[in-house]
Amino acid sequence: MAQASSCWGCFQSLIDIHMNLATVLPALEIKFWVCVVDYKLADLEGYPDKSIAVGLFEGVVRTEEDLHLLKTMRAKCQTLISFGSCSCFGGIPGLANFSDIEECLDVKFRENKTVSGGEVPSENVPAILPVIKPNHDYVDFDIFLPGCPPTSKLILTAVTALLKGEPIELEPHTVCHYCDREKKDTPVEKILRPFDGNADPDRCLLEQGYICVGSATWGLCEGLCVNMGSTCRGCYGPPPPIMQDQGANAMSMLGTYAPLPPEEIKEQVKDPLGLFNRFTYATSHLGSIRIKREEAKKK
Amino acid sequence: MTTEPTETTNENEEWEPRIVAYCCNWCSYAGADLAGTSRIQYPTNARILRVNCTGRLSPEFILAALDMGADGVLVSGCHPGDCHYTSGNLKARARWAMMETAIEQAGVDPRRVRLQWASASEAQLFADGVREITEQVKELGPIRSEWK
Numbered sequence: 001m002a003q004a005s006s007c008w009g010c011f012q013s014l015i016d017i018h019m020n021l022a023t024v025l026p027a028l029e030i031k032f033w034v035c036v037v038d039y040k041l042a043d044l045e046g047y048p049d050k051s052i053a054v055g056l057f058e059g060v061v062r063t064e065e066d067l068h069l070l071k072t073m074r075a076k077c078q079t080l081i082s083f084g085s086c087s088c089f090g091g092i093p094g095l096a097n098f099s100d101i102e103e104c105l106d107v108k109f110r111e112n113k114t115v116s117g118g119e120v121p122s123e124n125v126p127a128i129l130p131v132i133k134p135n136h137d138y139v140d141f142d143i144f145l146p147g148c149p150p151t152s153k154l155i156l157t158a159v160t161a162l163l164k165g166e167p168i169e170l171e172p173h174t175v176c177h178y179c180d181r182e183k184k185d186t187p188v189e190k191i192l193r194p195f196d197g198n199a200d201p202d203r204c205l206l207e208q209g210y211i212c213v214g215s216a217t218w219g220l221c222e223g224l225c226v227n228m229g230s231t232c233r234g235c236y237g238p239p240p241p242i243m244q245d246q247g248a249n250a251m252s253m254l255g256t257y258a259p260l261p262p263e264e265i266k267e268q269v270k271d272p273l274g275l276f277n278r279f280t281y282a283t284s285h286l287g288s289i290r291i292k293r294e295e296a297k298k299k
Numbered sequence: 300m301t302t303e304p305t306e307t308t309n310e311n312e313e314w315e316p317r318i319v320a321y322c323c324n325w326c327s328y329a330g331a332d333l334a335g336t337s338r339i340q341y342p343t344n345a346r347i348l349r350v351n352c353t354g355r356l357s358p359e360f361i362l363a364a365l366d367m368g369a370d371g372v373l374v375s376g377c378h379p380g381d382c383h384y385t386s387g388n389l390k391a392r393a394r395w396a397m398m399e400t401a402i403e404q405a406g407v408d409p410r411r412v413r414l415q416w417a418s419a420s421e422a423q424l425f426a427d428g429v430r431e432i433t434e435q436v437k438e439l440g441p442i443r444s445e446w447k
């Protein structure tokens with residue numbers, strides 16, 4: 001189990017299978033999981049190739065060390081799982097590609113508001129890569145398990161199947177399929193911001209005007225947020241085929257529901273790229289164009 | 300959707316923009332046809348693709364074209380109110396508003412894309428639209444030059 005640049009949320013979700021750990025853990029022999037068991041990178045590097053049955057990879061490749069870790073995991077594992085939306089689509093860290101690397105370094109180090117005379121660290125830390133590319137551009141994965149984070153239930157389903165040596169069966173439905181709200185197929189009269197008014201708890205949020213990207217999102221969470229009263233932000237990425245452009249599909253969906261004049265749309269949808277590709281910018285078409293441009297800069 | 304870039308033309312040759320033009324079957328495709336039969340001159344840079352209605356276009360089609368190396372994308376449909384399927388073009392127009400902002404946010408010049416309305420009898424309008432985007436894109440240069 002390897003963590004690149006990420007928040008540990010996916011592994012936390014794995015640990016959150018709680019009592020089920022009691023059945024799962026004895027069946028596993030953990031060969032590498034920094035923070036949990038005392039193996040170092042050198043141990044992972046020392047294992048024979050393909051000697052580990054299953055590997056989970058969380059996070060994006062932001063540094064040279066992340067890249068090395070990803071390639072090492074690929075070499076050592078028979079089955080490599082892209083674990084969580086960061087690893088599958090670039091996720092939230094992928095939004096860093098909105099800015100070029102110099103702008104990122106300014107905000108984080110050089111002009112950081114909480115330090116004076118900030119510098120980009122160069123000693124004892126791995127070098128930062130100029131742009132976040134999707135992990136699958138570097139190595140092939142055998143399984144993608146998206147979600148920010150994947151629910152404990154989904155992880156348990158996947159781990160149980162793997163332990164039995166069975167394929168992981170995942171339903172292809174979108175979030176709407178699991179959403180209990182009533183849908184009337186009515187067009188949107190006005191696009192609302194999340195803070196506008198109070199939403200009817202029983203009706204489709206989108207039809208009320210709140211931007212919900214459930215219809216462009218893989219429903220592996222079984223409608224977690226929409227059944228709790230919040231719009232879907234799209235954290236599981238697009239449904240299969242999962243490398244389609246979730247943001248483009250979400251825009252398409254919203255245009256269908258809200259065929260309003262362009263000025264009105266522009267007024268109410270201020271940040272379409274961040275809104276519709278929140279978790280999938282790195283794997284979207286616009287994200288891919290941006291990555292190509294950033295890579296060209298460094299040449 | 301796969302977006303393997305298509306072959307680049309020889310760099311030493313003089314560059315001509317490659318433009319993808321999605322035209323709806325009922326108005327603009329017929330308009331383009333009329334432009335042809337009426338011998339109206341317009342740049343040959345546009346590769347016309349017929350779709351049933353502009354409402355059939357997901358922004359993915361447009362963004363994928365740019366990602367694959369098209370220098371510009373033109374979408375041409377019936378005038379608002381005249382869509383053969385009542386409101387397809389209104390949906391296209393709403394999507395366009397979001398897509399245009401998104402394109403800018405990603406650092407791509409929105410002059411690479413153009414949405415226009417041209418009916419089956421407006422051959423000149425169609426031809427002018429093609430000329431306009433071709434000129435705009437010529438000013439911007441090849442999209443690939445930003446990538447290498």
Ligand code: SF4
Nearest residue numbers: 007009084085086148
């Ligand atoms: S996918 Fe979400 S929960 Fe998992 S590491 Fe990334 S940000 Fe954290």
Ligand code: SF4
Nearest residue numbers: 176179204205212214
């Ligand atoms: S758009 Fe959102 S609120 Fe409406 S049915 Fe789909 S998931 Fe539920």
Ligand code: SF4
Nearest residue numbers: 221225232233234235
């Ligand atoms: S409802 Fe949407 S945002 Fe919420 S967990 Fe599911 S996919 Fe993620």
Ligand code: FES
Nearest residue numbers: 323352376377382
């Ligand atoms: S049929 Fe022409 S835009 Fe709908």
